[in-house]
Amino acid sequence: MLQIRNLLILVCIGQTLGAEIFMATMGGTKSHKIPFWELAKGLIRRGHNITFLSGFPADFHVEGLHEVTPAMLVDYIQNYTNWDLLGSRMKGEMPIKPWDGIRYAFESCDAMLGDAETKELANRNFDLAILDGAFPECIQGIIYQYKIPFMYINTVGFYTGSLSLAGNPASYSITPNFYSRFTDNMSLYERAVNTAMQIGQNIVHTYVVRRTHRVLRDHLGPDIPHPYDISRNVSFILQNGHAVVSYPRALNPNVAEVACIHCKPARPLPKDLEDFIAAAGTSGFIYVSMGSSVKAANMPESLRRMLVKTFARLPYHVLWKYEGSAADMQDLTPNVKLSRWLPQQDILGHPSLRVFVTHGGLLSMFETVFHGVPVVTMPVFCDHDVNSAKAEVDGYAIKLDLETLSTNQLYKAIMKVIHDPRYRNAARYRQNLLLDQKSTALQTAIYWTEYVLRHNGAYHLQSPARNMRQASKD
Template sequence: MKGSYWTYALILAICEFAGGSRILMATMGGTKSHKIPFLALARGLISRGHNVTFVNAFPQDSEYPGLEEITPLNFVLYVKNYTNWDLLGMRMSGQEAVPPADVLRYGYYACDALLSDPETHHLMNSGRQYDLVIVDGSYPECPVVLAHHFKVPFMYINSVAFYMTSITHGGSPAPFSVTPFLARPFIDDMRFLERVKNTVYMSGVELVHTAFIRWILEPLMRNYFGKEMPHIQDMVKNVSFILQNGHATVTYPRPYLPNVAEIACIHCHPSKPLPRDLEEFVSGSDSGFIYVSMGSSVLTSNMPEMLRFMFIRVFSQLPYRVLWKFEADEGSIPDLPDNVRLGRWLPQQDILGHRNIRAFVTHGGLLSMFETVYHGVPVVTMPVFCDHDANSAKAELDGYALKLELQELTAQKLLWAINEVIRNPKYRESVKSRQRLLRDQPEHPLDRAVYWTEYVLRHKGAYHLHSPAREYSFIQYYLIDVYTLLLAGIIISAFMIFKITKITLECHITRNVQLVSSQAVFSA
């Protein structure tokens, strides 16, 4: 009888998804890396028979059967110009590559570009029906209105692991004592002054973020959705489930509630053979090769001339071949050494998994750090903006990376760092240890993500996983009101005890004085 029950349950589950659910995805991410975990999940869901529509700012490189990508032109053009400047040069000069004001400005203008575009209007007014919306935990406030519009549950893929505001939307704690601010090189075990700074940063970001949403972003969105649109803060708190792009082995252990699942390396896969020309290059030296890439958002073709010259000088002194992701043709660098090859686009995971690779030189982007651990390659990082500092600090803490500060970078430091991570076995041993930990999971992160997505679909939003903590204010959540009451009680009690003691002593002294006086009179 028990076997019949499970057979019947399995048939029901298969029938439920036989036609496939309709899922709408959206990311406001300003770099192409935000798109990667969404594409991985989309392909996993499509393989299960679901239909996926994906709104983003990066036109697709190739079609994938079953995936519909919508790239509103206004949105695409705004994002394309957003990081099209010399981020490396700004960091080298000691400036913030992307200042806080620009982070807020991006949230406003990217949202306006998305909502004002005719393609977005067509999507929302075409009569389409969806069963679930999945938005990016980075800048979720704008696309979350899609779930409100279609009247369906929504989830997050929190693409930036160290961005914890979206995690708190679901009620999970992010105590400042062990949650480092993503834009600073802190770790989770902070000294006192670091905890003070971290608290100031995190509190300041929360206050500014809340004010920005309430007084700037929300009025913009009401221009498109009317005054009846709920408050953004109320909408984001209703998130059904969060797929957190992190894992305890490559980010930090975290006290998540049951409505959070970690999916770091959802996009990771074993390396495939390289194209013939690349294979011939990386296999052409007995010493091996190093791979240099500053990611999809930091354009090395825009780097300062002095930094480009420094890189070339260092690479020419290495006994290894150098494969360098560079957004220009090889003819654009007349002094390019013979051991260096450029590529506008390179298959990063296939390169990192190659048997001849010796080291990876990178900006410290989250996905690059996941991939270097997954494939077991020691790394030299040069953080530029956003979470690069936090990612690099964690990798250095785990022993498989050396972090260089661009503002203090010299050819000697870069040359030493590359040789150090290659020749000192502790870096490769550390990354191989992390690789074993990352891969030691009961299922692939993609399978986990697909399961929980279908779980939310099966249970119509899975609202039973919600914690009342998501409705609490900062004061309620951290018991500041309770501690204030208790402290007030202690102070009042202490004051009363002091007063009573004082009055008692005064009475006792007065009585003693009177007694002494009366005795003196009697004696006289």
């Protein structure tokens, strides 16, 4: 019996070796690529072949990864994302106007499908597709033609759309909308607003998907089903969240949480950075970064001056990720070092770091918990507010508002987080909870990816609720 059992295990493993896997994200910011990169590298080490489509050219070479970056999609995203995000938020305006958010889905789809490099993919054969749960509809048209199972990496952790279509209950009363500033502890009024936001977004999404379906039929033929019909057949969802860093939620058997799939222990810093930190002595240093989608070099002059004045008052050295030229910073004090790029996780894991000043992007917030670092957040757009609200309610963050921000307010927030031990203690408490798992997020993601391959789509895990109307589920 033991020999038969071992033979069956070998057969199952053999079925997953060397699979051809197609990955794709239509996300409008580079951060959407990061979870895919990590999963791709893990799967390549397992012997799989990965083709990865996105609108962002590769910054570095990953051995065994074939990246496809359609030129028309790259050009569209570069033109589309040229926003004054910080300036709009400071004026109390929406950083991305509703129509701009709406048109992105079908315009980027048209650009991607019209590109010659995308069309060449029609000649390829794949065993499995892994799509971004944010804007998956366009790629669904391509993978429908392959007649293969598909999964999601739901890169926007608080986004419930792809989960809901797969049959997961949305629970608007306890699940804050990813565009809101709420937590899971809402008043009756806030629940009403949260529900109204979600219903409104569902209506808008229906229109967006209808327009996207029209684009799919124009490029791929009239037989392409409606994207909602394709979405309901998703095999598995890798959810970029976890109860420790997002909120506890009811999830179906075909969903696994993989928050921090990209998180890594800190490595030694380059000598120039280590020397700068060492010069601060025992006082330590502060790290400032607004992520990859919010360019600090494009910030309004009033905000730039505010930050420079605040950093000048601080009795700490400051590492500041700033994409502009240091020559433009004539008023910068010697305790501040600028860099166009910084090894964020290596910095967050440095023992001399006192606080992280950030925009509140999802991956950055995961990294702060992984490394046990308290934060001061200045949310800008999309899910930054809801991410920051979660960190604040968990006790390891102070959330500031760019519309009302002052030099004194920022200074006091930084000093409070540094000197009040409750913030660091809360960060380390969350760190311990996040790390106390039977497997890493990457191991979990690899296991379920190969599980879907072994079981030809693993459709037995799907919930019948996926075939119910939205109102009936929620």
